[in-house]
Amino acid sequence: MEKQLSHINYQNPVINIVGLRKSFGDLHILRGVDLKLFEGENLVVLGRSGTGKSVLIKIVSGLLSADEGSVNVLGQEVGDLDEKALMSLRLRIGFSFQNSALYDSMTVRENLEFPLVRNKRSLTRTEIDREVHEVLDSVGLLQALNQMPSELSGGQRKRIGIARTLILRPDIMLYDEPTAGLDPITCTEINNLINEVQQIYKTSSIIITHDLTCAKEVGDRIVMLLDGKFERQGRFNDIFDSDDARVKAFYDYNFIA
């Protein structure tokens, strides 16, 4: 069943990328990317390994800088921000890393507290505990509170990673391959979580993946990164209704392999 789209505000793009280019030496990764993410939307970015999907969202959050083009996030031009303004913009963007990037030396509780304690210094102990409890509950992992990241499974780590970004109540979520390397049942759980986050926390999200089941379940709209550009976009069925060999290969690989 396809997702309803009535919650999306198409008048208000929260991310607007125009003519983005990025190279590493002779490697031209992004070659004129145009992309809009609308308020309330779950946008899936598909693409093969090494096409620059991670690079794209790292540019959105200012971890990498663009060579050319405009990247506007929540009304601000990311490339023009000074360090302070960039920091405060980042607090409104949740970044869920490809490999979770939990702080190994800290417990789950400390991982979740870290962004909160450091950015909202006025909070009391009780308020912090309540926030931690709430996000941990929404990812369904209350029992992991005092565990170390090394004691968690891949799927649990992903969920803690998502919880850690939710704790700052971001307006935008960037998910880098949330289901990569997980079994199909855990994938479904993560997909459901992404949809719940969209509804409960009212986020607009970019979900990077090469997992078509994930794309189908969470995507309100899907774009496909091919040779450094977004050449196809639309709903799941529209995307793959194509004669383009590159698109076909992608589809076949996913459902046959």
Next chain:
Amino acid sequence: MISKKIDQKLIQLGDLHHFIMRFFKELFMPPYEFKEIINQCYEIGVKSLPLISLTGFITGIVFTNQSRPSLEDFGATAMLPSLIAIAIVRALAPLVTALIAAGKVGSNIGAELGSMKVTEQIDAMEVSGTNPFKFLVVSRVLATTVMIPILSCYTGFVGLMGSFLNVYQHESVSFISFFDQVFETVTFLDIFQAIIKAAFFGFTIGIVGCYQGYNSSKGTEGVGKAANAAVVASMFLIFIEEQLVVMIVQAIRG
């Protein structure tokens, strides 16, 4: 081939220079990470204390034992405490402490930051509104700069204790007269230069460890390389600094 290697080393030195500049720039800008600095000081102390105690003590005993025969030739064994005191305070304590810390603390910092870099924990910190350079690098470098002098004083004390035991055994010099002689010989300049030197060593260990970790290449082998490079590079720099300080102090003494 060789010129390419030298070029690479020079580029690295340039990068290290930038890294050090960034350290001083961020050092004076708020917010200050006091809690993390204390944490790191504690970590460094706990990690190196057992090994430093052992090595310091043994150095004291061995050095005393080895010096005795040459003094005996002149019938000057009574000078033993003075000789030992000068050697330990001026040179051995800071150097032994720094070399051990380079192996233990420096490699640890390199590996820790390296693995944080590789697993994107540093990026994660940055996007969640914490300046990772300040939180990780500045706090660690400050901690090593403060802790190596303190640990050196401790090493000096332990070394002298080892030496005293040995002297007591052979020449039955009392505790009081041993340390009387030690403090008569050692000047303020000796202690002062030792502490300053140790602070430079500490800074070197911290900044090199952080630099290697922060710039480690992708992949798990990058982490091992970072740890290894941290030890080699900081030991090398410590020897150069030791030589420089000796030259400077000799110039001051005239």
